[in-house]
Amino acid sequence: MNFKKNYDAIKNRIKYTCESIGRDPTEVQILAVTKTVSVENIDLALKSGISLIGENKVQEAEAKLPLLQEKYREFHFIGHLQSNKINKLLPLKPDLIHSIDSLSTLKKLNHRLQELSRIQDVLLQVNTSGEYSKFGITPEETESFLKQSQEFEHIRIKGLMTIGMFTTDVAVIRKCFRTLYELFHEIKTIDLANSEMKYLSMGMSNDYEIAIEEGANILRIGTAIFGTRN
Numbered sequence: 001m002n003f004k005k006n007y008d009a010i011k012n013r014i015k016y017t018c019e020s021i022g023r024d025p026t027e028v029q030i031l032a033v034t035k036t037v038s039v040e041n042i043d044l045a046l047k048s049g050i051s052l053i054g055e056n057k058v059q060e061a062e063a064k065l066p067l068l069q070e071k072y073r074e075f076h077f078i079g080h081l082q083s084n085k086i087n088k089l090l091p092l093k094p095d096l097i098h099s100i101d102s103l104s105t106l107k108k109l110n111h112r113l114q115e116l117s118r119i120q121d122v123l124l125q126v127n128t129s130g131e132y133s134k135f136g137i138t139p140e141e142t143e144s145f146l147k148q149s150q151e152f153e154h155i156r157i158k159g160l161m162t163i164g165m166f167t168t169d170v171a172v173i174r175k176c177f178r179t180l181y182e183l184f185h186e187i188k189t190i191d192l193a194n195s196e197m198k199y200l201s202m203g204m205s206n207d208y209e210i211a212i213e214e215g216a217n218i219l220r221i222g223t224a225i226f227g228t229r230n
């Protein structure tokens with residue numbers, strides 16, 4: 001598997017899509033999703049220019065990250081965060097947690113961060129596809145969730161994340177992404193102490209071009225770089 005070739009092809013498609021709609025391609029970051037990818041292959045990918053890596057399971061990240069020989073610029077956690085995994089996740093120093101969808105987990109996270117005297121950047125995961133996804137807060141409850149999060153002084157909410165509907169119907173996928181974009185812009189107008197709408201994390205291997213067209217600035221891409229997972 002030639003990761004560099006895949007990565008370069010994705011970068012070219014990002015550039016092409018951005019240019020066709022007048023966006024600056026340097027605004028769009030690629031998070032390489034390394035779940036199920038071996039330490040050796042992550043090292044190879046890092047050597048060929050990948051700099052942001054994302055994992056969705058705390059245990060897997062905990063096992064692999066210390067074994068990497070190559071340096072990464074950022075590690076993002078993108079999976080569902082169970083509160084009993086917080087103590088194992090934080091030593092891995094995630095630069096961004098994409099997947100906050102519960103106030104009780106956020107409260108526990110804040111408490112642990114307070115003990116560690118650390119501040120953590122997070123995104124809220126919003127369920128824009130309805131019944132398809134079991135995780136994520138609804139678009140309707142996002143504003144109130146944000147307001148209630150303002151008491152957590154060790155948390156900085158930096159934006160929103162969603163997973164598009166798993167379908168080949170482009171219009172349906174686009175609607176998910178547009179919902180998130182509109183929410184992102186609505187929230188921008190609200191004055192919140194611990195929040196700043198900076199990152200819009202949406203788009204995966206099969207739908208990242210649609211996500212770019214709808215305003216994404218972090219794409220989470222696994223399969224298109226590393227090949228099909230088992």
Ligand SMILES: *Cc1c(COP(=O)(O)O)cnc(C)c1O
Pocket residue numbers: 033035056078079163204205206220221222223224
């Ligand atoms: C696995 C995963 C991705 C990447 O999916 P691909 O289709 O392989 O690009 C992105 N986001 C999340 C939350 C994931 O779990």
